[in-house]
Amino acid sequence: MTEMEVEVELDTEIVTPKIPIDKINIGKRFREELGDIKALAESIRDVGLIHPIVVDINNQLIAGRRRLAAFEHLERKEIPVTIINIEDIQKAEIAENVERKDFICSEMVAVKRYLEPELVATAEERMKEGKPSSKLDKGRTDEKIAKYVGVGKTTLRKAETIVEAAEDDPEKWGELIDEVDSDETSINAAFKKIQAQDRAEAKAALARTGKTKAHIKKQDCKEFLNELDDKSVDLLLTDPPYYTDIDDIESFVDSWLDLALSKIKDTGQAYIFIGAYAKELKTYLNALENGEGKRFGEPQILVWTYKNTIGPKPKTQYKRNWNAILYLRGPKAPDLNCIELVEQYSVQEFSAPDARHEVKYHKWQKPIDLAKRLITQGSDEASFIIDPFAGSGTFLLASSELGRKNLGVDEDDEVIKKAVERGCMIDN
Numbered sequence: 001m002t003e004m005e006v007e008v009e010l011d012t013e014i015v016t017p018k019i020p021i022d023k024i025n026i027g028k029r030f031r032e033e034l035g036d037i038k039a040l041a042e043s044i045r046d047v048g049l050i051h052p053i054v055v056d057i058n059n060q061l062i063a064g065r066r067r068l069a070a071f072e073h074l075e076r077k078e079i080p081v082t083i084i085n086i087e088d089i090q091k092a093e094i095a096e097n098v099e100r101k102d103f104i105c106s107e108m109v110a111v112k113r114y115l116e117p118e119l120v121a122t123a124e125e126r127m128k129e130g131k132p133s134s135k136l137d138k139g140r141t142d143e144k145i146a147k148y149v150g151v152g153k154t155t156l157r158k159a160e161t162i163v164e165a166a167e168d169d170p171e172k173w174g175e176l177i178d179e180v181d182s183d184e185t186s187i188n189a190a191f192k193k194i195q196a197q198d199r200a201e202a203k204a205a206l207a208r209t210g211k212t213k214a215h216i217k218k219q220d221c222k223e224f225l226n227e228l229d230d231k232s233v234d235l236l237l238t239d240p241p242y243y244t245d246i247d248d249i250e251s252f253v254d255s256w257l258d259l260a261l262s263k264i265k266d267t268g269q270a271y272i273f274i275g276a277y278a279k280e281l282k283t284y285l286n287a288l289e290n291g292e293g294k295r296f297g298e299p300q301i302l303v304w305t306y307k308n309t310i311g312p313k314p315k316t317q318y319k320r321n322w323n324a325i326l327y328l329r330g331p332k333a334p335d336l337n338c339i340e341l342v343e344q345y346s347v348q349e350f351s352a353p354d355a356r357h358e359v360k361y362h363k364w365q366k367p368i369d370l371a372k373r374l375i376t377q378g379s380d381e382a383s384f385i386i387d388p389f390a391g392s393g394t395f396l397l398a399s400s401e402l403g404r405k406n407l408g409v410d411e412d413d414e415v416i417k418k419a420v421e422r423g424c425m426i427d428n
């Protein structure tokens with residue numbers, strides 16, 4: 001049977017035909033170490049293949065490298081596959097009653113890695129063309145993929161944490177992902193296990209260094225900022241939602257930036273993380289040039305870069321493996337506190353949080369070590385630091401570890417829960 005002869009009903013999201021093994025493209029992203037394929041082959045021979053492997057419509061393997069190897073070991077010529085057709089997902093909502101195979105944990109993550117770049121690129125294209133946001137756009141991409149693989153987006157995020165942990169430290173977490181994939185342990189229980197370890201480590205770090213807690217509350221950023229006295233803040237360290245997550249970047253920036261800057265002392269400083277999009281940069285730079293930003297002089301554009309991005313990107317674009325950080329200094333700000341001159345670079349490289357480096361609580365979580373570096377350089381122990389878009393509390397926790405008073409808000413209940421799980425306390 002050739003690729004063209006594979007019977008695929010393209011208007012169904014997932015179908016499970018068999019395809020010839022020698023037609024499957026494995027690609028380069030699968031690890032070479034496949035573990036005990038003989039044992040897996042024996043199990044498949046005895047009980048059959050419970051989960052078909054996952055491929056796209058070009059027979060590119062998405063998940064199931066070990067099962068494929070086991071079929072080869074058994075000298076089988078064909079293998080059952082679940083075929084994913086991204087165009088179907090882009091075209092329409094997934095019907096609730098679509099016939100689907102259950103994906104195992106590692107497959108859910110593989111499917112997400114496969115789908116996400118294209119769905120995000122499509123959403124960006126739509127925005128560039130000025131089309132109204134579709135249900136596929138922005139924050140909905142995650143939800144869409146989760147729905148496609150048959151779970152909620154929180155479960156999918158937990159699955160990602162487990163897979164990333166196992167990829168990074170197979171000795172420590174490799175068995176856990178196997179247990180989850182074989183249904184011996186639930187995604188939730190496995191996630192909790194990883195989290196418990198992370199919390200224990202965070203608590204130990206706090207016990208070593210912490211002089212103050214990380215404070216967060218659920219509130220809209222503007223309401224929060226309006227409650228602060230003008231020129232009462234030493235450091236604004238924040239990471240507002242990006243261009244791709246909001247409807248109108250200009251009115252969004254207008255709604256909070258000048259207000260936040262008005263709260264910074266003349267001796268104060270600000271680091272504002274923004275997305276790697278021309279339109280976003282342009283909007284912020286314009287706003288700074290024309291409003292309260294003038295008090296801080298010309299902003300310096302710093303860059304946070306990372307190499308651990310996932311998934312292929314469309315061939316017409318480079319991976320956006322950076323964020324801009326707009327760095328502002330009040331007219332009387334002290335010199336940078338760069339203990340080691342080696343740190344005084346405008347490009348800072350830190351891996352993006354994934355379970356290899358720290359547990360991921362928030363989609364846009366920032367590296368805590370980067371936060372600590374900026375806080376050390378841009379404030380001192382007497383400083384008061386605010387974050388009006390605190391997310392999972394990275395900047396507040398880093399402030400607390402460095403003994404700085406801090407306060408942050410986030411408007412999202414779920415996100416606040418994550419921050420509390422990480423060690424933030426709710427401020428009343």
Ligand SMILES: C[S@@+](CC[C@H](N)C(=O)[O-])C[C@H]1O[C@@H](n2cnc3c(N)ncnc32)[C@H](O)[C@@H]1O
Binds near residue numbers: 242388390411
């Ligand atoms: C890019 S994320 C911050 C991630 C954070 N730096 C971390 O490491 O977890 C932006 C956050 O802003 C929050 N947010 C968006 N609009 C807001 C508003 N008007 N007021 C308060 N929080 C808001 C979102 O819920 C989201 O958690």
